[in-house]
Each structure stands twice: as structure tokens, then as C-alpha cells.
Amino acid sequence: MLHPSHQLRFINPVIGYGVFATEPIPKGTIVGFVDSLDIKILPKTYERLNDKVRAIIEHFVYIDKEGDGILAWDNEKYINHSCDSNALVTPYHLSIAAHDIAKNEEITIDYTLNDAYLDIHKEGEGLSCQCGSPNCRKIINNLDIDSYLPIFISRLNEALTCSLQVKQPLFDFMDTKEKNELIKAFQNHSDCSKIMLEFLKKRSSNFHKKWNRILS
Ligand SMILES: [Zn+2]
Numbered sequence: 262m263l264h265p266s267h268q269l270r271f272i273n274p275v276i277g278y279g280v281f282a283t284e285p286i287p288k289g290t291i292v293g294f295v296d297s298l299d300i301k302i303l304p305k306t307y308e309r310l311n312d313k314v315r316a317i318i319e320h321f322v323y324i325d326k327e328g329d330g331i332l333a334w335d336n337e338k339y340i341n342h343s344c345d346s347n348a349l350v351t352p353y354h355l356s357i358a359a360h361d362i363a364k365n366e367e368i369t370i371d372y373t374l375n376d377a378y379l380d381i382h383k384e385g386e387g388l389s390c391q392c393g394s395p396n397c398r399k400i401i402n403n404l405d406i407d408s409y410l411p412i413f414i415s416r417l418n419e420a421l422t423c424s425l426q427v428k429q430p431l432f433d434f435m436d437t438k439e440k441n442e443l444i445k446a447f448q449n450h451s452d453c454s455k456i457m458l459e460f461l462k463k464r465s466s467n468f469h470k471k472w473n474r475i476l477s
Pocket of ligand 1: 391
């Protein structure tokens with residue numbers, strides 16, 4: 262589920278739609294989380310789909326820790342990639358604002374961290390990127406994730422330290438248990454590198470276990 266202060270806007274025919282902040286979203290705010298209405302795409306479901314439907318699914322789906330595809334039921338699926346994204350994936354089934362997001366700024370995420378699907382690409386393959394950031398990597402895949410990971414983790418650590426000091430509108434949409442566990446994780450937060458590495462390792466291994474036969 263996506264932060265309520267957003268609007269879906271058409272950008273151009275190449276990029277299509279994007280999600281824009283309608284109010285300032287401070288650093289550390291939860292921008293989106295996996296909720297029970299999101300649609301799980303299991304390998305056996307995907308196998309039964311025809312190529313046209315598969316193409317749509319592949320465009321919008323991301324892979325969760327269990328290695329299954331997740332299709333967001335709301336506008337969260339329209340969040341575009343940026344090599345200098347203002348939101349970051351965390352190991353807590355949610356993404357947070359990496360810095361203060363201004364009103365009318367497009368909310369972006371780095372697909373490198375968001376999608377184990379990118380693991381399957383070889384050198385020079387992946388999603389081509391025209392995000393316009395000075396650090397644009399041009400081809401997005403997970404081959405060189407190790408070189409970016411320390412930067413992601415340091416940005417994430419910094420943003421997570423703000424998470425209990427800012428308003429969290431999405432807390433109102435979580436069940437009490439989920440919300441309390443998150444508050445505890447934020448309170449105990451100091452360095453999420455270990456949990457982030459475990460999360461990425463588990464997701465990648467589950468993804469390969471479940472999807473290699475189908476996608477190879
Ligand atoms: Zn880029």
C-alpha cells in the first residue's frame with residue numbers, strides 16, 4: 262500500500278505513468294508496505310498465463326523474500342526506478358523516504374534492490390535506464406549490486422534513524438501487531454546491514470529455487 266499523499270500522473274509515452282507526492286514526505290517516512298490485499302503471483306500461476314499477460318505481470322511485479330512475485334493492488338506498482346532514488350527498500354517489507362521528498366516530486370525507488378528478477382540477467386543485459394541522474398547506471402541489473410550495496414545501506418541506516426520522529430500515515434493501515442513490531446525494529450535500529458544482507462540472500466536463493474526452471 263502506497264503513502265496516501267500521492268497522485269498518479271502521466272509523464273510521457275516512453276516512461277508512461279509515475280507516482281508524485283502531493284504533500285512533502287519527510288525522510289524516514291514509510292512510503293509503501295506489503296499489505297494483505299497485494300496479489301501473490303506464484304510460479305504455477307505464472308506458468309498458466311499466456312505471453313501477453315506474462316509481459317504485463319513482469320512489468321509490474323517484484324519479488325518478495327519468499328521468492329514469490331508480488332503485484333501491488335494500488336498505485337504502488339507505478340513507482341518508477343531511479344539510480345538516485347528518493348525511496349529505499351528495507352528488509353522490513355516496506356520502503357521509506359531516503360530524504361525529504363518535496364511536494365510534486367516523483368517518488369522513485371532503486372529496482373536493483375527491489376527485484377530479485379534482475380538477478381537473472383547477464384553482463385550488459387537488464388532494464389535500460391534513462392532516469393537522468395548524474396550517476397545513472399544505464400543498464401539496471403543485479404550483477405554489480407555489491408558495489409552499490411554499501412551506499413544503499415548507509416542511506417538506509419540514516420533514513421531509518423528518522424522513522425520514529427516523523428508522522429507515519431501508513432501506520433493507520435497496518436494491524437496492531439505489524440505496527441508494534443515495526444516500532445520495535447525502528448527503536449532497536451542501529452545498523453541494518455546484517456539483516457539487509459540476509460534479506461537479499463534469502464530472496465535471491467528462494468527466487469532461483471522457485472523460478473529458474475520456468476524462466477530459463
Ligand atoms: Zn538511471
